[in-house]
Every structure is written in structure tokens, then in C-alpha cells.
Amino acid sequence: MATATVNGVTLHYDTAGEGPPLLLIAGLGANSSAWAGAVPELSRRFTVITFDNRGVGRSAVPPGPYAVDTLADDAAALVEFLDLGPVAAVGWSLGASVLQSMLIRHGSILSKAVLLNGFPSYTPIQLAWLDAGLALRRANVDPLAVGVIGMAWAFTARVLSDHETLANQAKLAADDPYPTSLAGFEAQAAGLRVYDSRPDLPSALTPTLVLAGAEDVLTPVSQSVEMASLLPNASLRVLPRGGHAMLLEYPDDTLAAITDYLG
Template identity: 30%
Template sequence: MGRHVKAGELEIWTEQAGEGPDVLLIGGLGDTVESWQFQLDGLAERYRMTAFDNRGAGRTAMPEGQPTVEAMADDAAGVLRGLDISSAHVAGFSGGSIIAQELALRHPELVRSLVLQSTWSAMDQYLKTLARSIHWQAELAPDERAFLEFFFLLVYTPRAHNNGMVGQIIEGALAFPYQQSTGDFLRFLDAFMVHSTASRLGQITAPTLVLAGGVDPMSRPELGEDVARRIPGAQFEVMPEESHQPFQEVPDEWNARVDQFWQEAERLHSETR
């Protein structure tokens, strides 16, 4: 069962599952707790998994004004503190990975390790142009279904479109009772278009695993490799046949890899205490 947690001026919707070392899951553009269902189900035997709806998504309200990544990182910190979690392994995908980077920079004491899926340090010109195309597609699409059909071409592999997975995700999204408004979606997107951690990633001390999908048209592998190069000691791996969200398309493979990484991070944490 989920509940709202007070974090600053926000009431942030959170859900937890399992027992063990703490893990915080941070979703991307417009994604809610439900995007992490395979992890909430598949890793709860080993970890206490916490996921939450970012501001302006799902059951968490969007405050007035333009959101910033810094504010969203503080939201994540507020969730951990509100749940009395002293530190957690943090995993984020896409925009959530940028929030995770900023969380590790602003609140390093809360971050035991980092998994950054489909990440970047600053949008290059290609990604900014793609983001602008998403922006006008969201504004001009004839309906929500048409927009999702376009947007998910950038998120999932042809395999997932052809085997019916994407169709099921679209139907679920259209039936979801807490849909994000187009305005909040665009404000969320705008926050990432102007944000950069490139000059500061060297300050991150948490063990870090950077994962990229080999056929991801947005967070291209070279962007993730650049992030890993800037974080001291970071590991970088490409899942060659995957796109933007392998934690949904191949959850068993993804869960096994991050579980291995978290176990290594736990051993390192124990040795340095």
C-alpha cells in the first residue's frame, strides 16, 4: 500500500515493498511508481524498495512555477528523511537518473550507491532537438493515444511494440486515474533541457553503475559513457539489444545485474564502516 509523505511543502506519494537494505527508485518524465512494478515485485525479497511519484506526476501535485532538477532532488531527499531512511541505494532512469545525480551531489550522505539507467550529464544538440520535437508533439497530437504511440517509439524496442507489450502499456496509461497534464509534462521536460551536472560529476563519491541501451535513440550509449567517465570509479555497461527502459522490457536481466551491483556496494559499505 502507498501513502503520502511530507517532504518540504509537498505531499509526495510513495510505495514500499520488501525488507532489507534500502533502495530508492526515481522515475523519469511523467513516470509514476507503477513504472517500477517489476522491481517492486522482483527485488523485494532482498531489499526494502521505495518508489515515489515525482512532483507533477501521478498522485504528487506540481507546485506553482517552473520546477528544477535541484528541487526534485530535494524532494527525493525529503522522501528518504520522511521515511526515516538514513541512506539508500538509489536507481534512476532517464530524467530520474538526472535527479539521482543531483541527489548524490546535494545530499551525498543519503546515497549509498547509484544506478543510472539511460542517463546524460547535459543534453547535447541532438538530444535537445529531440526533446523539442517531443515538446511540440505533446502540444499538437490529436489525442493522448496518438502522443503515446509516437513517444513510445523513442522508449521501447521494436520487439516490445510487435509483441504487444507497448499496446498494453498504452492501455494502462489511458486508464490510469491520475494522469499527468500536458502542461506539467512539458514543465518537467523543460527542467531537464537546461540542466547540467557535467562539471560537477567528479564530486560524486558513491559507487556508481551506468547502464545504457545499445539502441536507445534518446540517451545514446556515448552519453552514458561520458557520465561514467566523469564519476570516479564508475562502471559503464551497454545492454546492446535494449532501448531506453530495459528494466521493463527485460526485468529479470536488469534486476539480476543491479542486485549484483548492490551486493558489491553493501560489502564495500560494510568494509569501510
């Protein structure tokens, strides 16, 4: 197990492949295994760095809350620790918020960026979704049930109507050998709910692809349009199929869009 103590926290990380460096930043409550299906393809072209944000996986869980800027400082410090910068980076959901903070505050270590299913700030609906997830976890509801409830926000009807596939996906998530603790989830959620990148995005000059799925109901396309309009060097791409978990549901299309942009 590779670890790095950076920015006052110990982070677990892995590298795979050869080529230009590519940092992958996972979403809320997710550890680096969220990228398991993508790493084999991406590592054919890149040196892929996956890591567990503070609070999840095999990384430390210091007392929260964790500001999004703190998570971005962690990621930037890891890149400097590995001496791989400037790197390309993909941030998914919360990871896209972390990457926005990096674009604003650590742009010199980034060569290109992809904001996947991202958002500049939470809407009232997203806040209600977050509060519901926190309530279920605080009530100690079975993780399998929590996962099933959350999937309606992540997948499209194509998967949601296939109960066998859905059950297998939920069981896979519930059987994670490194489950996220309530403390870690709460600490990440506390920082995410108050983050707003909009005032500072115009100062982020790194070339950026804002990538969304037309069927995403958790982070609607309108939020990607808003980010792209604020970033000076952004391209917007909306795939016709896929929701918030488009990387899992339509991996070929999603990875092709990412690799086409990163070159």
C-alpha cells in the same frame, strides 16, 4: 495512500519488502507505476521506496518550472522523512538526472547508485524530441497517439515490429488512472532541458553503476560513457540488448544487473 510533505511539496510514496532500503526515481512525466514490474523482484531483497516526483501521479503539482536540483532536494527530503538513509537508489532517465544531483549535493544519504539510461545533459536531438512531445501535448493530441509516437524512441525493433504488443503497451500507458497533466509535464521538462551535471560529477564520490542498453537511441551509450568517465567511483555496464525502456522490454537482464551491483 502514504504522503509526506517535504521541501514544501506533498509527495505520494509507497514502500514494499524488507531489507536494505532502495529508492527508485522515475523518468520524465512518469509516476511510480513505472516501476510496477520491478518492485516484486526487488522487494524480495530490499525495502523498496517508490514515489511520485512533484508534478506527476498523486503528488502535488505546484507552479513550475521544476529545476532538477529541486526534484533531488524533494527525494533527499523524503529519505530523511522516512529515516531510512543512507539508501541505495536507482534513477531512470530523468530519474538518473535527479540521482546525479543527489550524488553531487546529497551524497551522504546514498550508499550506492545506479544511473539507468541516463545522460549528463541534453543533446540537440534530445531537445528536439522534448519539443515534439510538448507540442503534441499542447495540441491536445489523443494520449494513445502520443504514447505510440514516443515508443519508437523507447523500445527496440523487437517490440516495435509486434504491433499487438505495442498497442497493448500504449493502451496501458494511456489508461493510467493518474495521468500527468500538461502543467506537470511542462514543469519537469523545463528543468530537464537546462540541466548539466558534467561540471560537478567529479565531486560525487558514491559508488555508482552506469547502466545502459546497447540499442538505446534516445540516450545513446556515449552519454553513459561520458558520465562514467566523470564519476570517480563509477562502473560502466552496457547490456547487449535493450533500449531506453530496457527495464520493460528486458526486465530479467536489467534487474539482474541492478541487483548484482547492489549486492
